[in-house]
Amino acid sequence: MxxxxxxxxxxxxxxxxxxxxxxxxxxxxxxxxxxxxxxxxxxxxxxxxxxxxxxxxxxxxxxxxxxxxxxxxxxxxxxxxxxxxxxxxxxxxxxxxxxxxxxxxxxxxxxxxxxxxxxxxxxxxxxxxxxxxxxxxxxxxxxxxxxxxxxxxxxxxxxxxxxxxxxxxxxxxxxxxxxxxxxxxxxxxxxxxxxxxxxxxxxxxxxxxxxxxxxxxxxxxxxxxxxxxxxxxxxxxxxxxxxxxxxxPYLDKENEKRREIAKKYVSEINNKKILLPYWDGSKNHVFHVFVIRTKNRNELKEFLLKNGVETLIFYPIPPHKQKVFKSWNNKSLPITENIHDEVISIPLNPYIKSRDVEKIITALNNY
Ligand SMILES: Cc1ncc(COP(=O)(O)O)c(C=O)c1O
Structure with a gap:
């Protein structure tokens, strides 16, 4: 896994x-x-x-x-x-x-x-x-x-x-x-x-x-x-x-590594059911997480799990829908709500193995 x-x-x-x-x-x-x-x-x-x-x-x-x-x-x-x-x-x-x-x-x-x-x-x-x-x-x-x-x-x-x-x-x-x-x-x-x-x-x-x-x-x-x-x-x-x-002292190098992996994901993940994150390719992104979007997130999550890839969701519930913010619960924020319904993050870190990156790309393209 x-x-x-x-x-x-x-x-x-x-x-x-x-x-x-x-x-x-x-x-x-x-x-x-x-x-x-x-x-x-x-x-x-x-x-x-x-x-x-x-x-x-x-x-x-x-x-x-x-x-x-x-x-x-x-x-x-x-x-x-x-x-x-x-x-x-x-x-x-x-x-x-x-x-x-x-x-x-x-x-x-x-x-x-x-x-x-x-x-x-x-x-x-x-x-x-x-x-x-x-x-x-x-x-x-x-x-x-x-x-x-x-x-x-x-x-x-x-x-x-x-x-x-x-x-x-x-x-x-x-x-x-x-x-x-x-x-x-x-x-x-x-x-x-x-x-x-x-x-x-x-x-x-x-x-x-x-x-x-x-x-x-x-x-x-x-x-x-x-x-x-x-x-x-x-x-x-x-x-x-x-x-x-x-x-x-290692942070800049590690961020560069994160961007290299992100570049590979962006150029090699090729599946119409998956929306890749927008990025202009510059250093304005340090890919704390690599967030993709898909209509049926739970199905993708299950599929990836079966293919040996763990994912996480940042974040499943928007703040205005949280119990603690009752007065906001009926607020309409459609863009936020769509994002929270569709996002799912795939593994990306500076020390991920190249063969794992390949496996993740293959799994996503086979979905
Ligand atoms: C965007 C954002 N703001 C604030 C925080 C709070 O940081 P901490 O967990 O160190 O209190 C986090 C951390 O999870 C975060 O992601």
């Missing part, structure tokens, strides 16, 4: 380095916000091309801290509206709500799966103060279009870059994490840059935002025994930071 993703095999490539780093960690005996967190923050800020990276506990906390910090700084206030793609992962929406803001769901573009700038304009009201641009499945949202709107209406632009580490916007010449006012990353183990547990980061070149997030992630303290804000404990763990320090 070709597994959808075997993290053990992926992390085996770093095993000796990871063990050595853990040994060093034990020898050093410094457990919270130590040298590994600082090193990672510096390296990841450089990688993204921003002035600050603040290591935090996970991607959801990274997003929530950005919104809460903007409220503390007076740039947002409770009840302000934040525009977000309706087909995003639920965490993007939770962050907006948990910070006391109101999410406004906008349909994605059917081809790119990312928020449609034309639809954004239709949803802007006096209460709209920010756009959360999610780079879904690893492909950058239309940042040029989004930034134009943000300038016209004076909106903050926050990136949800949880799935897009290292993706480069070819128009803007900058990477994910450096395309708006601030960005949130998740290093959940399955991500392109994955830790061995929960981890996340905020990137920004806004000095006052960075200062506030440094403070809020660590009880609101400005120095060891001075607290001047009502803070949280949202720190990046030292062990996870040391794992990320080992993996970061």
């Amino acid at each position: 070709i597994k959808f993703l075997d993290l053990k095999i992926i992390n085996q490539h770093y095993e000796e380095q990871l063990k050595k780093a853990f040994r060093n960690f034990l020898d050093e005996g410094y457990y919270i916000l130590g040298s590994q967190v600082i090193q990672f923050e510096n390296k990841f800020a450089d990688f993204c091309g921003v002035n600050h990276c603040i290591g935090v506990s996970n991607g959801l906390d990274a997003l929530t801290l950005i919104f809460k910090s903007y409220i503390r700084l007076g740039k947002l206030k409770k009840g302000d509206q934040v525009i977000v793609a309706a087909n995003t992962y639920i965490a993007s929406i939770l962050a907006i709500i948990n910070a006391g803001l109101e999410p406004v769901l906008v349909e994605p573009n059917e081809d790119t799966f990312n928020i449609d700038p034309l639809e954004i304009t239709k949803k802007i009201s006096d209460k709209t103060k920010a756009i959360l641009a999610v780079h879904l499945y690893g492909m950058l949202a239309d940042m040029k279009g989004i930034l134009e709107i943000s300038r016209k209406y004076d909106l903050l632009v926050i990136e949800d870059a949880a799935q897009a580490h290292g993706a480069r916007d070819m128009d803007l010449g900058r990477k994910a994490g450096n395309l708006g006012d601030a960005a949130a990353f998740s290093f959940y183990p399955t991500k392109n840059l994955g830790a061995l547990g929960d981890a996340g980061a905020v990137t920004t070149s806004d000095d006052s935002l960075a200062k506030m997030i440094y403070k809020l992630r660590n009880y609101g303290r400005s120095t060891k025994f001075k607290n001047d804000a009502l803070g949280y404990n949202n720190r990046l763990d030292e062990v996870q930071a040391s794992m990320l320090n080992i993996k970061l």
